Amino acid sequence: MSKITIVDIAKMSGVAVSTVSRVLNGHPDVGQKTRERILKVIKETGYVPNDSARNLKRTDAKCIGVLIKGITNPFFSPVIDIIEKEIDRQKYALILRHASADDDEADVALELENEKRLRGIIFLGGGAEQSADKLRQLKVPVVFSTIGSSVIDEKDMADFSTVSVDDRLEAKHITQYLMNLGHKDIAIITEAMGRRSVGHLRLEGYKDAFIERDMPVREDMIFYVDQNMEHFSIANGYRTTQRILSSGHKVTAVFCVTDLLAVGAMRAISDAGLRIPEDISVCGFDGMEIGRYYNPRLTTIKQPLDQISRETVKLLFDIIESRSSHRHIVFPGELSIGESTIKRYED
Amino acid sequence: MSKITIVDIAKMSGVAVSTVSRVLNGHPDVGQKTRERILKVIKETGYVPNDSARNLKRTDAKCIGVLIKGITNPFFSPVIDIIEKEIDRQKYALILRHASADDDEADVALELENEKRLRGIIFLGGGAEQSADKLRQLKVPVVFSTIGSSVIDEKDMADFSTVSVDDRLEAKHITQYLMNLGHKDIAIITEAMGRRSVGHLRLEGYKDAFIERDMPVREDMIFYVDQNMEHFSIANGYRTTQRILSSGHKVTAVFCVTDLLAVGAMRAISDAGLRIPEDISVCGFDGMEIGRYYNPRLTTIKQPLDQISRETVKLLFDIIESRSSHRHIVFPGELSIGESTIKRYED
């Protein structure tokens, strides 16, 4: 039983391939009886059109590609959900593609572009990094979502759009919040990646807060996650916090650049027999659902993912329909105060 | 700037298309200088071969398709990670495809099969349900992972493989565990889907436990999640637990058929001013990472996802290389006792 094609269907229905094709694509100009006959044969044989061949010929196709780096990150789940709905509302199809850690996202994007007939691409996670040149070869507009413009070279600003919060600024805010609670010995758990990673941006914001108050930035309070495991994972937060606790440094608050890290941190602190927030305050960044359900509730910077997602799609379509050129939209984050932070006790 | 093809590359390099094709596919029989020249042109133009056209012709291609229903579920994250690595070890490529809630998975699978040149397909989540007939049209072997054979019709057992735990049995185990702690008023939070859903299977296991002890199964202790939101979500666990608490029924333990539901349940119980486990014991099912980090740690049935994932890939390759026919592998779950369950206080 070799694979069955449109030709077979045509033969079995006693019509020409073009007629079958018309039925397949919902063209109106085909007789009622002929249509039914063909449909019947299709159902019986279980024929499925070959998408490759289709895309090879097709000119239209209303598709938006969504490229996501590391499907593993639950942070993107709500974003994808909303983007999917929004694209649907525009009567477009969404093609979700995942790039594994070692894939070059730009390559995947280029592949996707001429494999399907895309009208636009949304990037979730990852970052432009070096591959901006490759990305520029894309013929369809690119919007980075939840990724700030600071991860992009200035010269690329006109070629891509970004929709996000200001990672650096918001990180400064939450650090200041901790300071206002009286904390001085504030450790940070972050990622040691390139200058354009969110980890680095949020670290910069942390530093900004100290610098603005003329307080020294203590390098021994900066803890980098284990490179050998998933960077922004609960487990890594746990392990890194253990390093903090055994470092001997006095620490009254920990800023985790990610909610997931914070969850791990809280568990590690509890396991060490310390109380949150009485002994150590913990805060995160992102505003993930789990933070609102954890015990204690996590203080964090809530990203307005709803707005970000919606605006991402809206902006993309504005560009596709040339109602707008590339823009860089920044939404304010919201300090969401939970039960994981408290005034520092005077000693 | 229209799209650039292999013909353009050939012209620009002053060679025939076949030569370019050879370079593209890493064939050895091409002159060193010619190869370099072509490579240079490719790099300069940023040419990317059209995958659709490729797959149309290709005969080989070592790909495994992984179909996942609802990317939203973090439960699959570790599974995907491992499957990806295992497939990689076999020098195969992994193509991850996501089917949205309303897609027919069988259709997506069929599409994927002749779009790419697959050698096998792994299903994550979802279920065979009615579409077994469609699935049978697939020319490559299908393995359901983390999905038990009980979701499949008997007559289909020889056509598909499954690798999973015994949902029903394990659900009985954990219910018995609660009973052994002295609990009698045990509510269950589950899903009201078809007879083949995990929600239903785990509910059956819950009932089994009661029946085996000649205890009545109380319908008023069965709580179904809100159909209008994501079924197995934290938020749904929260809301459904609120319904339990306001039902007026005496409840000393809650079995949530999913860890995510359990997290929501625990938060709802805390918010109601009750203590876990003293006032109400809570347990889940799955063994997700968050359960081990939550406060209190969640008692649950841990699925051996490591083994399941590894065995899924191994079995698939056994079938591909016809070293085995379709099988149904069942791994035992592990009762992972946390801090969320305790002996029922005598009143």
Place this chain on the structure above:
DNA sequence: TTGTACGCGTTATCAT
């Protein structure tokens, strides 16, 4: 080592 020509399954164009 390199080039030519055909076919993969489909859609679009032009006839009928």
Place this chain on the structure above:
DNA sequence: ATGATAACGCGTACAA
């Protein structure tokens, strides 16, 4: 309303 046929971009015999 339907049929015939030329592309679409690439891989691969086969020929040179």
